[in-house]
Each structure stands twice: as structure tokens, then as C-alpha cells.
Amino acid sequence: MNLYNVPQKTWVRLEEDQQGPPVSSNFKLGDEIFFDHLDGMYSFCKDKQGNVVHLPAWSEVTPLT
Numbered sequence: 001m002n003l004y005n006v007p008q009k010t011w012v013r014l015e016e017d018q019q020g021p022p023v024s025s026n027f028k029l030g031d032e033i034f035f036d037h038l039d040g041m042y043s044f045c046k047d048k049q050g051n052v053v054h055l056p057a058w059s060e061v062t063p064l065t
Contacts, residue, residue: 004057008037012061020054027055032064 006012012035018027021042027033033053034046042054055061 001061001063002057003035003043003055003059003061004038006035006061006063008035010035011064013064014055015060015062018055018059020056024054025051027053027059033061035061 003012012033014027014029014031014033017029020027032048033055035055036044036046038044038057039054041057043057043059045053045055047053
């Protein structure tokens with residue numbers, strides 16, 4: 001499922017390696033990220049350490065319950 005189809009405020013697991021916007025971290029298959037909301041082409045998310053990350057809206061993810 002693409003991130004843009006996931007409800008806001010949901011933990012997700014990445015289903016593919018993904019690169020964020022310039023000067024941001026890269027993300028790896030299996031990373032778990034808290035998806036807060038979309039902000040244009042990218043999202044406002046946090047990793048398990050509480051760092052802000054910006055996944056692309058088209059990222060393939062699996063929502064976690």
C-alpha cells in the first residue's frame with residue numbers, strides 16, 4: 001500500500017528501500033516509522049528514536065496495528 005493511502009497517525013513498516021528528500025536519511029526495507037501526516041510530496045514522520053524523517057508519499061508500506 002502506498003503511504004498516501006494510510007490513515008494519519010499510524011505506525012508503518014517499509015516494504016522497499018526508499019530515499020527521502022535531499023540531505024535526509026535513507027530508509028531500509030523493514031524500518032518501522034510513525035506516519036503523522038503528508039506535507040506535499042513527502043510526509044512528516046518519526047523513527048523509533050523520535051527523529052523526524054520525511055518519507056516520500058509514494059513509499060510502499062504496511063500499516064502496523
